[in-house]
Amino acid sequence: KAGVTQTPRYLIKTRGQQVTLSCSPISGHRSVSWYQQTPGQGLQFLFEYFSETQRNKGNFPGRFSGRQFSNSRSEMNVSTLELGDSALYLCASSVDRNMNTQYFGPGTRLTVL
């Protein structure tokens, strides 16, 4: 099976812009979670989607949003970008929500100038 894929792999934006990141889970996986990784804050949970519904949200401002499509692919959007949004954004998928292991994609490196 193909692993979790994320596009784009690298992205450079300027402050105030918005960005959309995409995640395609492993075939058959229906749960997608997003994490932000920065040197200062480490790995932090953003949100989780299952059956096209947000099931869980981390402590991030409303500028961070996401959605999931019927084929389980997910997108996350960050509006009005700030310098502090520069990070590696990781997507993880699992079969469902019941104690299953999450498998991570390669991440999208976002740089905000």
Place this chain on the structure above:
Amino acid sequence: AQTVTQSQPEMSVQEAETVTLSCTYDTSENNYYLFWYKQPPSRQMILVIRQEAYKQQNATENRFSVNFQKAAKSFSLKISDSQLGDTAMYFCAFRTTEYGNKLVFGAGTILRVKS
């Protein structure tokens, strides 16, 4: 709230030797999972091993094994016969049923394997 603590920011080990990475966690939950993930310089997060809290037997995966002490809330990773390819950042992670697919990560331990 659950927390995960990795007290060793950096460690090094000689090739072929054994090294143990420490992890402690705090939770009031009784049913949960614990994981070790590895993140090499490529930044790809790779699952190393997982442990179900209800299982007393420690998990093993080839050269990787854990020492799970539920009462002490401790979950250490032992890497035997260390290889250069084991050089990476290692993250301990915790997950409960309470918050669905939300992993709580420790700060990570950088492991350097020297030849």
